[in-house]
Amino acid sequence: MDTTLSAEQEELRRTVERFTNEVVRPVSQHHDETKTFPYDVVAQMGELGLFGLPFPEEYGGMGGDYFTLCLALEELARVDQSVAITLEAGCSLGTMPVYLFGTDAQKQEWLPRLTSGEILGAFGLTEPEAGSDAGGTKTTAVLEDGHWRINGSKQFITNSGTDITGLVTVTAVTGVREGGSKEISAIMIPTPADGFTAEPAYNKVGWNASDTHPLSFDDVIVPEENLLGERGRGYAQFLRILDEGRIAIAALAVGAAQGCVDESVRYARERKSMGQPIGKYQAIEFKLARMEARAWTARAAYYAAAAKMLSGKPFKKEAAIAKMVASEAAMDNARDATQIHGGYGFMNEYVVSRHYRDSKILEIGEGTTEVQLMLIGRQLGL
Structure with a gap:
């Protein structure tokens, strides 16, 4: 499977990366500490078209697909999982059921307002x-x-x-x-x-x-x-929504895992001990290498699951694997990133401290790790 992004996908990724660094990052700590909803950030996400990424233009969407949504979620989650889950839930849980199961009248009434971010x-x-x-x-x-x-x-x-x-x-x-x-x-x-x-x-x-x-x-x-x-058919409909949503959560978790790598590499280059950057010590180097390997593997898993979903083939097992592998990678990387940062990793102003607190829910929400194991086992015929 070719994992190279197309020119359009790469342009989207870079756009969301810039938005994350210029708009999301400066206010993330404030909203985390005050436990306040980032209305201004969400409004700008709507203006950027993020809530309409996987929906047709006729309903106010951007005409993309589910994978483009995943790319955006990964970039947002590198810095702020709260913002990323607001987008994921808004698209996957809030809008997708109307798009997939709604009547023409329901779609015409609700989708333009949902895809624009006017409402959640x-x-x-x-x-x-x-x-x-x-x-x-x-x-x-x-x-x-x-x-x-x-x-x-x-x-x-x-x-x-x-x-x-x-x-x-x-x-x-x-x-x-x-x-x-x-x-x-x-x-x-x-x-x-x-x-x-x-x-x-x-x-x-x-x-x-x-x-x-x-x-x-x-x-x-x-x-x-x-x-x-x-x-x-309400429960059956929602099971389908959950299958797709697990790929999106996997993408979000990959962003968190990669964010831990990025922050830790930066810190390991700047923090000195005994006259040299701590990244020069093999203990830190190996820990960072394992963190990068986890993020890379989890990304490959959600890319593969998304590709199978978009091809129209059954993807329940692949989605469960991606969600499980990525959520565990996020949690493991958050723990290791906090250790690399030492005492600073325990301070809330550092991004890795937020990832340490935020990432645990990734192993619980939209199907616990145990549920994913059960789904994988059933797909094996057990």
């Missing part, structure tokens, strides 16, 4: 007893006189409580199938809405500038036509 979309799947286990879903949607009445709650929902959140799609039990299993459908809730509450934001270990809330629904009423896709 969110997707509510996880509940206290439901996530990977669809049978645990307790949120309900009852059809009454042409409207859905929604009651229940969700947790850990990204982009769900910002001032520019405009759409939250949720999975809900809409009936019972023959045999007694739950019929789960996806329903769009325009926000704000009566009965919809974004509860106080979580006090998180990392991703401090990313917006994450538990949600509650108390007799939220939306029109029947807000059903997204086929009734009873």
Whole structure:
């Protein structure tokens, strides 16, 4: 597989790299420390077209593909994972379900605003007893006189409580199938809405500038036509979204892993001990070499998964491998980068300290490492 970027892809990568260094980097520490959402950065991301990267021009998108989104995520995540996950969740979880499963009317109504970054979309799947286990879903949607009445709650929902959140799609039990299993459908809730509450934001270990809330629904009423896709197919639809999203998360994790390499190489060249840069010592050199090897391997994995997805071939196993390998590379590199920086690595003003706090969630969100192992095992026929 040729991993050389085309001229257009390289131009995009460089554009996002410049944006990251000139716009994102100067304010990252502030938003991390104050746990504030970077509205100005997100607005400029919208102006740059990043929220529309993988969507057709007819809906206000940039006419690119999923791989171009991954390239942008990698560059952003080298410096700020919170900003990167805002883009990833906005595109993959907020907009992609409408694009893939929406009616023509739903696409015309929602996609131009989502792809421009005017509003953010969110997707509510996880509940206290439901996530990977669809049978645990307790949120309900009852059809009454042409409207859905929604009651229940969700947790850990990204982009769900910002001032520019405009759409939250949720999975809900809409009936019972023959045999007694739950019929789960996806329903769009325009926000704000009566009965919809974004509860106080979580006090998180990392991703401090990313917006994450538990949600509650108390007799939220939306029109029947807000059903997204086929009734009873909501969970299956979201599994497809997760398969694609794992490639995007892998790209984000590669950016974090590479960011740790970049920051550590810079530090190893400048920091001197016993009269020479610490990078001259084999102990540091070998640690950096292993970090670079992890980032390179993880990048190759998500490139391969993206290529298979875009070719129209089954890619579930490749996506799971990419997500697992990349998230572990990010966590391992963050630990080693902190060690190389010594005491400075424990100070929050250093980028590697943020990566140390931020990277752990990459092994949990959008499918834990254990879930990826299970998926890979099943694809092996076990």
